[in-house]
């Protein structure tokens with residue numbers, strides 16, 4: 283395994299968007315991947331990963347339910363700005379789990395999303411369901427880091443990776459026992475995900491360049507995803523009727539952030555998202 287390899291810089295279209303320029307911000311050096319790599323060697327991460335509890339098989343859980351919910355811990359977003367303070371991510375994750383969420387997504391990117399690896403640690407310790415490290419994952423180091431911090435699922439954004447790097451990171455995620463949520467936005471990316479062997483494909487309705495949400499993206503791309511793959515609908519899901527609509531379009535899971543963190547009662551909100559699709 284080529285543990286220290288660092289693929290070329292991300293090809294994410296976001297890097298061309300002014301909101302996603304790669305300027306450093308106060309404090310970012312301390313928490314950037316390169317800053318962290320200087321503080322904690324890959325070898326040390328690998329030792330920590332070996333000591334971590336084995337990853338939970340999230341893919342299998344997604345296949346078990348009619349509709350699974352991945353509930354997100356999300357403080358801030360490039361499209362909406364500040365969403366919620368979330369002073370106690372453990373309590374929020376516990377509420378999601380109590381409501382019936384299948385997995386928790388934790389944004390660990392600090393500058394644009396207000397997240398951190400501390401949030402991942404806190405959530406990991408609070409729940410016994412799978413935890414997704416949601417970040418712009420482009421290096422082996424980040425995958426080892428995710429596993430060392432107890433993640434069961436990692437996000438691989440096709441738009442950010444070459445075919446070679448996508449295949450490589452997908453294999454590495456599997457070797458580490460983690461499920462890769464391979465995220466696509468259009469037909470070409472969907473084909474690339476399928477060709478790479480993705481088993482869990484996330485269709486993100488949010489255009490990465492304009493940040494607009496186009497809900498029909500899922501119905502357009504889902505037929506291109508082989509029946510054996512788990513299909514996840516991501517972004518812009520505002521309530522039970524959206525959940526029911528995506529379930530009807532063939533989604534095996536939905537990923538919801540904003541609607542949950544801005545609502546009054548996360549347990550009830552999760553229950554309602556899941557109850558609605560059972561009733562439909």
Ligand SMILES: O=C(O)c1ccccc1NCC(=O)[C@H](O)[C@H](O)COP(=O)(O)O
Nearest residue numbers: 359360361516517518519537538539540
């Ligand atoms: O949320 C954003 O503004 C955003 C912008 C650019 C890239 C990614 C972005 N979000 C990450 C996500 O995929 C969402 O947090 C996730 O799908 C949940 O979306 P939502 O329910 O709309 O909060």
